[in-house]
Amino acid sequence: MSKRSAVIPGSFDPITYGHLNIIERALEIFDQVHVGVAVNVSKNALFSMDERIALIEEVCGGDPRITVGAFEGLLVNHAAERGATALVRGLRAVSDFEYEFQMAHMNRKLNPEIETVFLMAGEEYFYVSSKLVKEVASLGGDVEGLVPPVVLERLRERLLTGETEA
Ligand code: ADP
Numbered sequence: 001m002s003k004r005s006a007v008i009p010g011s012f013d014p015i016t017y018g019h020l021n022i023i024e025r026a027l028e029i030f031d032q033v034h035v036g037v038a039v040n041v042s043k044n045a046l047f048s049m050d051e052r053i054a055l056i057e058e059v060c061g062g063d064p065r066i067t068v069g070a071f072e073g074l075l076v077n078h079a080a081e082r083g084a085t086a087l088v089r090g091l092r093a094v095s096d097f098e099y100e101f102q103m104a105h106m107n108r109k110l111n112p113e114i115e116t117v118f119l120m121a122g123e124e125y126f127y128v129s130s131k132l133v134k135e136v137a138s139l140g141g142d143v144e145g146l147v148p149p150v151v152l153e154r155l156r157e158r159l160l161t162g163e164t165e166a
Helices: 017-029 049-059 075-081 094-110 130-138 149-161
Strands: 005-010 032-038 066-071 086-091 115-120
Touching: 005 017, 005 075, 017 032, 017 086, 017 115, 032 049, 032 075, 049 066, 049 149, 075 086, 075 094, 086 094, 094 115, 130 149
Parallel strands: 005 032, 005 086, 032 066, 086 115
Antiparallel strands: none
16 A cells, blocks of 8 residues: 655644644554654744754654745645645634635645645644744743743743844
8 A cells, every 4th residue: 555645735834733643643643754854934933943943853852754944935735845745724713624625625726636635733732822822922821731841941042132033
């Protein structure tokens, strides 16, 4: 049987336990998962592309089924180039749905051979987003348990120095 592979796209600024939950569950369905870090994120990213990729690699612990890389341009093209047959997205709230629904249909129009698969957020992480984690951490709130320890450390360092990625 041929290997099935999926791309999990996103900004991952930074990776959270919510992302990891989706990655782990995608690996129950697919043989290989490629975490695609989007280049075209808004300018006020907290971590650079290299930092975001390094953190994902670190927390995914060298699992040979997981690869990580940056992508620019159309996601379906990136997925096709990698031989992936699916895109995996996480759904947290109804508010995620409308945008995801549009994107899934647009991506199907662009490449009907690539299916979008949605995984419901794990109940312990449905309220976790990179954006909220950054906001809370920047206000001195405790985000332990929402992000892996190495991310927690990098967040503390970065927020203490007050830098943002230009
Ligand atoms: P984007 O900016 O494309 O939404 P993110 O890095 O925020 O990128 O998210 C990447 C993917 O991970 C998206 O499909 C998003 O829905 C999913 N995701 C993020 N946080 C969670 C979570 N807590 N539970 C489930 N899925 C999540």
